[in-house]
Amino acid sequence: MDAIETKINAYLTRFFPGVTLGLDDDIFSLGFVNSMFALQLVTFLEHGFEIEIENEDLELDNFRSIGAMRRFVERKRSDAG
């Protein structure tokens, strides 16, 4: 795991203790995420990686797995830079 993935993984495992997530595991289909937690996740990515999440970014596919979130964070960073 790279630095971004490790940070996301550390955040998720705080909420799902005892669960090991693979990079491509779909956290929605595993039943771990309700709407409340999904929002928390969006805020975490915004603050944790200093990116601005716009309305058009709010697609579940961006937040589905650790890998998807890493790709999303990188895309936002390169858009901003």
Add this chain to the structure above:
Amino acid sequence: MGVGVAQSLAQTGHRAIVVDVSDAVLERARKEMKNGLRAVALFKKPAIDPREVTSRVTYTTDYQALSAASFVVENVTEKWDIKKDVYRRLDEICKPEVVFAANTSAISITKIGSATKRPAQVVGMHFMNPVPMKPMVEVIRGYHTTPATLEAAKRFLAEMGKDCIVVEDSPGFVSNRVLMLTINEAVFLLQDRVAEAVEVDRIFKTCFEHKMGPLETADLIGLDTILYSIEVLHESFNDDKYRPCPLLKKMVDAGLLGRKSGHGFYRYE
């Protein structure tokens, strides 16, 4: 929670007036609605236009604004002394035909009706969090609530895109009488060291396909609210099955209130 109700109304094309005690609280309400609209953008397709929705909502500290309202949903704190005063003011300001819906999970709808001159037009609406995501509302018929009022309540909810289940006025109604007892018993399981919090919750999620376990739910609602509700049930029914678990009391005393304090049965950021 009033913000969620206002958001649901605005999303379905209605104008909503949010009245609260101070500008600071209203500012928090604005932020909450922004977050709520994000959740809708994530989970509901086709997505809504947040700017359009936001433009239908007015925020004010002035009760007089409610003289224009055609329906009122009251969401104030679950303290009788506060609610009583709010209803007296609403009764004076609102048009006589307006129905008052009390969004409460603990206080008797019949008692609320008695604080107004229109008890026949008072009904309970127990919304679930997050309001815009939940399609169902527990509606409560007070002693004096008329069929016409119930019909008005049903129409109002239908226009918000929600369905309802009507129950009689009784402490905890249906939802909280069962939920609070379940959470309290789950805390007893922890106290008796039968299982860890995460194990208790996983049993509910994986065996019964609940979206959340009872202890996660308690963290979300707030442990102080849980304790307060179970105490109301205990007092109302005089039945020891509602005795609050000592561990729950201890956690509340220690300030472990769940998500809002950052620590409950789980830790939060």
